[in-house]
Amino acid sequence: MPDQTLTRRSAVKLAGAALAAPAIQSLKGANQTVSFGIIGTGSRGSYLLKHLKGIDNGHCTAVCDINPDNLQHGYDTIGTNPTKYKDYRDLLNRKDIDAVIIATPLFVHFPVTRDALLAGKHTFCEKSLVFKPEEVHALRALASQCSNQILQVGLQRRYSVFYQTVKEMVDKGVLGNVTHIQAQWNRNPGWKMKPNPDPAKQKMQNWRLYRDCSGGLAAELASHQVDVADWMFGSVPEYVVGVGGHDYIFDGRDINDNVQVIIKYPKNQKFIGTYISTNSHLAMFNSTRTEFGELIMGTEGSVEITIGDDTHPALAVWFREPAQPHVTTAGGGEKKWQAGATMVAAGSQKGFPIMMYRDEVGPNDSFVDREMKFGRRWLYTKGIATPEEPRNPVDIELESFFNNCRDGQRPKANVDVGLADSTTVILSNLAFDEGRRVYFSEMEKMGRDEKGNDSKPKHA
Ligand SMILES: NC(=O)c1ccc[n+]([C@@H]2O[C@H](COP(=O)([O-])OP(=O)(O)OC[C@H]3O[C@@H](n4cnc5c(N)ncnc54)[C@H](O)[C@@H]3O)[C@@H](O)[C@H]2O)c1
Secondary structure, three states: OOOOOOOHHHHHHHHHHHHOOOOOOOOOOOOOOEEEEEEOOOHHHHHHHHHHOOOOOEEEEEEEOOOHHHHHHHHHHHOOOOEEEOOHHHHHOOOOOOEEEEOOOHHHHHHHHHHHHHOOOEEEEEOOOOOOHHHHHHHHHHHHHOOOOOEEEEOHHHHOHHHHHHHHHHHOOOOOOEEEEEEEEOOOOOOOOOOOOOHHHHHHHOHHHOOOOOOHHHHHHHHHHHHHHHHHHOOOOOEEEEEEEOOOOOOOOOOOOEEEEEEEOOOOOEEEEEEEOOOOEOOOHHHOOEOEEEEEEEOOEEEEEEOOOOOOOOEEEEEEOOOOOOEEOOOOOEEOOOOOOOOOOOOOOOOEEOOOHHHOOOOOOOHHHHHHHHHHHHHHHOOOOOOOOOOOHHHHHHHHHHHHHHHOOOOOOOHHHHHHHHHHHHHHHHHHHHOOOEEHHHHHOOOEOOOOOEOOOOOO
């Protein structure tokens, strides 16, 4: 395993890097394909490579993994005959590589991201961006020193047309005052321990299940939905409370197998998230899906939304709040509301599928196009068909990363988004362990000594 500690010496090196900013691998033309290497070709890395195969503006020049089987699998998946590396530092030394994609376990995100930025590479790192408070501070400092390099985090909901449409609805007040977001990512069964006779391999293979390598359910699942809340509410949290338990699965893991978190935002908005390993029922979408989704709740309406997966595409359904019931007063007059009365609000609401722009009828549409669009919309309203995202958001996030490497624009899922998300994950785990309200502002003191100097991260 590589050295993952941020030592005093590397901290000094980081500071030095501020003076001598790394030489960015310059892209010669606006249309040039970005040459990239991928570090970590396990489950997620290979999934990304499968998607990267269909993306034209990036070319895979190198693959790297410490596990030979996973390395070979990544190599076979992309099919561009990339050079294979066991040590990621050898890949970073390649001058013909402009960008790197990092899909290593969480506890290996920071050292590889740090080294990639110091080597002048544009960097895409999977979520959750960093693992420890010390890494939040160190990466923030480094990213500002390397501000000409792209640093993107793998929070793909930010790249979904559905989620972007809902964000617009929230911002334009279509849902009224959005006060709560409920989310779940429940599974049955939860993650399983994969046995391996070699203890080191066993640990690496099951890194998610050990606290010294993983942020558990908060980092692996909640991080995506907490980011949705940050985005929709337009703010970082104020504080976090939660309950976590290691109650049902005893196979050597030491992470919680069920957690519930409530996050309060500065304008009194709340995020309520549940992550359990004993039941996968999802009450949204007429229970046609399982496991995960978010319910965005405003005074004028709600949206049920899920990003789906490769077999179940993203879906978003909008419900209007029922009209306030009218009651007849003793004098025969009608008034809108009666204080103290118990009223049954209007019956169940029918959801409206959120349309994609491809379903919007425009003035330049041909007769056939218009008829097709009307036909599709009719099918949606009857529940016979559902609108689909034009493209998988994973494809969009990767293509967008390469575009940003060329045009220098700040990614939607940028370093601030990623660090805020990681901070909430870290604080949520603290809230489960310490059973207290943990303030977002506490991060400023965490990972620093009493004089406010950054302290050195301790890893397994
Ligand atoms: N955005 C998403 O929706 C999403 C989905 C799944 C996973 N992920 C994230 O992707 C990351 C990887 O998850 P995974 O499920 O692929 O885990 P995994 O264990 O399947 O794969 C990780 C790979 O990294 C390799 N690795 C470890 N240390 C390395 C090093 N120093 N150099 C090179 N390779 C190294 C391992 O050998 C392994 O092949 C995690 O951070 C996870 O949270 C994101």
